[in-house]
Amino acid sequence: MDSALFLEKLILIVVILAVTLVMALYFTFGERKIAAFFQDRLGPNRVGPFGLLQPFADGGKLLFKEEIIPKNAEKWLFILGPGIAMIVATITSAVIPWGTSLPIFGRTVQLQVADVNIGILYIMGIVSIGVYGIMIGGWASNNKYSLYGAIRASAQMISYELSMGLALIAVVMMSGTLSLREMVEQQAGLNWNVWYQPLGFLLFLTCALAECNRAPFDLAECETELIGGYHVEYSSMKLGFYLFSEYINMFISSAVIACVYFGGYNFPGMHLISDPMILGLTQVAVMFAKIFFFVFLFMWIRWTLPRFRYDQLMRLGWKAMIPLALLNMLATGAISLYNAQGF
Amino acid sequence: MSELTIKNTGQMISTETIDGDIATLNLGPTHPATHGIFQNILKVDGERILSAEPTIGYIHRAFEKLAERRPYNQITPITDRLNYCSSPINNIGWHLTVEKLAGIEVPKRVDYMRVIVMELARIADHLVCNSVIGVDTGALTGFTYMFQEREKIYELYEEICGARLTTNLGRIGGFERDFSPTFHTKLNKFLAEFPDNFEEFDRLLTRNRIFMDRVIGAGPITAERALEYSFSGPNLRAAGVDYDVRVMNPYCSYQDFDFDIPVGKDGDTYDRFVVRQEEIRQSLRIIRQALDKMPAGDFHANVPEFYLPPKEEVYRSMESLIYHFKIVMGETAIPAGEVYYSVEGGNGELGYYLVSDGGRTPYRLHFRRPCFIYYQAYPEMIIDSVLSDAILTMSSMNVIAGELDA
Amino acid sequence: MDNQQLLAHIAALTGSEPNAVEDTYGMLNVHLETSSLLRVVEGLKTKHQFIYLTDICASHYPDRVGAEFEVIYHLHNLVANQRVRLKVALPEAQLSLPTLTGLYAGANWMERETFDFYGVIFEGHPDLRRILNMDDMDYHPLRKQYALEDETRTDKNDTFFGR
Numbered sequence: 001m002d003s004a005l006f007l008e009k010l011i012l013i014v015v016i017l018a019v020t021l022v023m024a025l026y027f028t029f030g031e032r033k034i035a036a037f038f039q040d041r042l043g044p045n046r047v048g049p050f051g052l053l054q055p056f057a058d059g060g061k062l063l064f065k066e067e068i069i070p071k072n073a074e075k076w077l078f079i080l081g082p083g084i085a086m087i088v089a090t091i092t093s094a095v096i097p098w099g100t101s102l103p104i105f106g107r108t109v110q111l112q113v114a115d116v117n118i119g120i121l122y123i124m125g126i127v128s129i130g131v132y133g134i135m136i137g138g139w140a141s142n143n144k145y146s147l148y149g150a151i152r153a154s155a156q157m158i159s160y161e162l163s164m165g166l167a168l169i170a171v172v173m174m175s176g177t178l179s180l181r182e183m184v185e186q187q188a189g190l191n192w193n194v195w196y197q198p199l200g201f202l203l204f205l206t207c208a209l210a211e212c213n214r215a216p217f218d219l220a221e222c223e224t225e226l227i228g229g230y231h232v233e234y235s236s237m238k239l240g241f242y243l244f245s246e247y248i249n250m251f252i253s254s255a256v257i258a259c260v261y262f263g264g265y266n267f268p269g270m271h272l273i274s275d276p277m278i279l280g281l282t283q284v285a286v287m288f289a290k291i292f293f294f295v296f297l298f299m300w301i302r303w304t305l306p307r308f309r310y311d312q313l314m315r316l317g318w319k320a321m322i323p324l325a326l327l328n329m330l331a332t333g334a335i336s337l338y339n340a341q342g343f
Numbered sequence: 344m345s346e347l348t349i350k351n352t353g354q355m356i357s358t359e360t361i362d363g364d365i366a367t368l369n370l371g372p373t374h375p376a377t378h379g380i381f382q383n384i385l386k387v388d389g390e391r392i393l394s395a396e397p398t399i400g401y402i403h404r405a406f407e408k409l410a411e412r413r414p415y416n417q418i419t420p421i422t423d424r425l426n427y428c429s430s431p432i433n434n435i436g437w438h439l440t441v442e443k444l445a446g447i448e449v450p451k452r453v454d455y456m457r458v459i460v461m462e463l464a465r466i467a468d469h470l471v472c473n474s475v476i477g478v479d480t481g482a483l484t485g486f487t488y489m490f491q492e493r494e495k496i497y498e499l500y501e502e503i504c505g506a507r508l509t510t511n512l513g514r515i516g517g518f519e520r521d522f523s524p525t526f527h528t529k530l531n532k533f534l535a536e537f538p539d540n541f542e543e544f545d546r547l548l549t550r551n552r553i554f555m556d557r558v559i560g561a562g563p564i565t566a567e568r569a570l571e572y573s574f575s576g577p578n579l580r581a582a583g584v585d586y587d588v589r590v591m592n593p594y595c596s597y598q599d600f601d602f603d604i605p606v607g608k609d610g611d612t613y614d615r616f617v618v619r620q621e622e623i624r625q626s627l628r629i630i631r632q633a634l635d636k637m638p639a640g641d642f643h644a645n646v647p648e649f650y651l652p653p654k655e656e657v658y659r660s661m662e663s664l665i666y667h668f669k670i671v672m673g674e675t676a677i678p679a680g681e682v683y684y685s686v687e688g689g690n691g692e693l694g695y696y697l698v699s700d701g702g703r704t705p706y707r708l709h710f711r712r713p714c715f716i717y718y719q720a721y722p723e724m725i726i727d728s729v730l731s732d733a734i735l736t737m738s739s740m741n742v743i744a745g746e747l748d749a
Numbered sequence: 750m751d752n753q754q755l756l757a758h759i760a761a762l763t764g765s766e767p768n769a770v771e772d773t774y775g776m777l778n779v780h781l782e783t784s785s786l787l788r789v790v791e792g793l794k795t796k797h798q799f800i801y802l803t804d805i806c807a808s809h810y811p812d813r814v815g816a817e818f819e820v821i822y823h824l825h826n827l828v829a830n831q832r833v834r835l836k837v838a839l840p841e842a843q844l845s846l847p848t849l850t851g852l853y854a855g856a857n858w859m860e861r862e863t864f865d866f867y868g869v870i871f872e873g874h875p876d877l878r879r880i881l882n883m884d885d886m887d888y889h890p891l892r893k894q895y896a897l898e899d900e901t902r903t904d905k906n907d908t909f910f911g912r
Contacts, residue, residue: 035483039488040487145368216481223375227374303484305481306480306548307480307481307553308553308556308557312556400881400883405890407866408891444774568854571854572853572855573801573855586827681773682773683804696821706808711823
């Protein structure tokens with residue numbers, strides 16, 4: 001590995017990290033604005049033009065708030081919880097292909113931090129670590145409400161990861177690869193996986209909502225029952241980390257959905273653009289457009305639907321989602337086999 | 344597991360946290376779902392509730408004691424603070440009680456005006472309750488839609504009496520002034536626009552699959568148990584008993600209006616929600632009829648001992664000055680006697696038991712607060728259900744802390 | 750069923766004529782002995798459909814020596830739409846009467862409230878504790894001897910206005 005490649009990757013990582021954080025920051029703003037739109041309100045509009053600086057005001061407020069660590073909390077785990085949540089949320093973006101490549105200073109820069117050939121497995125693995133952040137934080141707070149939140153969150157995430165994985169396996173069987181880049185490349189033009197895997201997509205979307213702890217699956221922090229759930233005792237930037245990680249998770253989930261089911265950076269007529277610079281930038285823009293659409297969808301769902309009850313959530317996960325995912329997998333297998341061999 | 348004794352009472356408060364499989368969970372006093380301040384000490388096994396112990400009285404303001412020192416017309420502001428979601432009903436209920444004690448006959452027009460105000464208050468009350476059920480299931484949007492409508496009702500109150508939440512509306516014998524033309528314009532606008540917005544809210548929740556899954560079967564109570572517990576209002580009707588004070592003992596000419604009493608079947612949260620939704624529609628019907636049939640006449644009874652004369656009269660005529668002085672200083676003679684009068688409040692039978700010894704203030708005034716009476720069934724309704732259901736049951740019972748604690 | 754018939758029913762239940770009867774604003778007031786209260790209420794509930802307990806409250810009359818306290822019950826017959834008010838006078842020395850919680854589940858908190866404010870003991874009540882006031886309060890605030898305002902105040906003359 002030459003040093004130029006190292007530098008290139010380092011810069012890319014920094015850029016993507018910065019973009020992810022800014023995105024998360026502005027998703028909080030977007031969430032408030034979209035909620036306001038749904039609820040016939042104005043939303044934040046005081047800080048900066050159209051309230052655009054609101055997220056920085058929020059972030060600043062969180063930073064300067066007093067740090068409170070409850071006396072009976074497990075101090076180190078209490079600090080570790082939001083840290084894990086934040087780290088796990090940010091490192092998922094490593095395998096997302098944001099575009100093919102950009103020519104910068106004569107080098108062809110691949111717009112992906114790590115094109116590992118097991119990208120999907122990596123994401124599944126990292127996501128399942130994510131639950132530890134919530135679980136550890138909720139348990140270490142030594143508060144019954146946060147403990148309830150943590151228990152709910154871990155049970156929910158473990159159950160929904162199963163059907164999420166099963167839904168993904170169907171796609172993997174179809175495309176024959178675990179690399180996200182290859183998967184995206186196969187979906188050139190409008191040849192998107194969602195046309196072949198509509199059920200898989202719906203399952204994955206539902207699971208993504210559950211994995212991000214978003215309504216209608218936000219039982220872990222439902223404010224009217226658990227007063228915020230696992231982060232009741234958190235204050236200052238540790239609370240901020242939990243909140244940010246939720247938005248980062250939403251961003252990454254949308255990116256994964258876009259890559260796996262909606263062709264990632266592909267768009268119809270891509271081959272007509274010959275200039276690699278313009279092509280690369282358009283691809284990134286298309287990718288982000290798709291991500292924004294799904295983030296909007298997430299918010300739309302949150303501000304429309306009531307949330308499930310804990311037992312209904314589990315019933316849905318185990319008795320509806322998993323059988324459907326298995327069925328989907330079976331059907332995909334059968335069709336692949338038929339396509340390959342006939343009867 | 345250690346124990347701690349609080350001074351003077353000998354009552355034990357256990358500081359035990361988790362004992363085997365059973366945990367103690369303090370739901371309140373400051374929990375977002377209590378919508379006020381009261382506490383429930385739950386014993387839970389996981390999410391399942393084994394027992395509940397309600398503690399109330401956090402905002403007790405000794406209204407009954409206060410009322411024993413206040414002249415009759417100064418008790419109206421106290422009643423505002425009972426069920427503060429529908430203050431005008433409380434105000435008018437109190438006026439009706441005093442009118443009954445003093446034998447005051449009010450003109451028909453006052454009755455109709457009162458009916459309009461009371462039904463507006465009922466709509467506001469039910470809107471709060473139902474939209475909050477939505478919030479407690481996690482659907483915040485319907486809540487904001489309905490609070491915009493409630494705001495319009497508050498603007499209507501403002502047109503009548505100048506106040507919004509604690510209205511102190513009306514006087515013994517009628518209203519302080521007639522409905523203004525602006526009020527009529529605003530009311531007509533409200534009547535034209537509200538049904539559409541309300542039905543939109545209805546469509547958001549009533550047939551929403553997740554919502555129905557959440558609320559059907561949550562916190563049920565049978566008609567028999569509801570009567571045992573002296574339930575009243577929408578909660579009793581949701582259990583299947585068609586007891587409504589407006590029909591049973593009509594006051595304010597309610598017998599003149601044509602409206603239905605919606606009745607539920609299972610007494611669960613969904614029934615309570617749907618009964619309240621339907622009552623809002625019926626209230627609209629009543630308001631329309633009252634507007635159509637509004638008789639001409641005076642907006643107050645001719646009772647100079649109770650009804651303040653116009654200010655210009657006070658300066659001009661001796662009699663008015665004397666009445667003004669007597670009313671303001673609370674020196675009006677009132678017959679000795681005792682009377683129980685009840686109106687259909689937002690939450691049910693709101694009763695006033697008034698004992699007068701002929702003095703300037705009531706000798707004894709007891710408020711029959713429907714919340715206080717039916718909230719005691721709460722433990723029975725939530726035992727063996729899960730925490731989420733308990734919260735929905737609480738919000739669908741519409742426990743208003745002001746009325747609970749008096 | 751009018752008030753006369755109701756009175757006859759109550760007389761049959763007590764076994765004797767009630768102490769005193771008034772008709773205030775169309776509602777029958779029946780004064781009962783402590784001993785006959787439970788019998789009358791039970792009879793009204795089981796035989797005469799007074800299944801709805803509207804309210805329980807008490808009142809303090811310090812001037813009535815030997816009957817300083819009065820506990821007032823409002824019952825409602827939802828079928829015939831008839832209400833009745835039952836009153837039991839109690840001396841301050843013996844402030845106790847049987848509980849109605851066995852007949853009406855809703856009597857529980859109403860009796861606790863009455864106990865809280867007047868100190869009336871309801872015998873057999875499952876959980877007779879204060880309900881609205883502080884647990885460590887050592888008096889019953891709605892009794893007339895407790896003035897609402899501080900009586901040592903000198904800046905306010907209540908001779909002409911107010912009790």
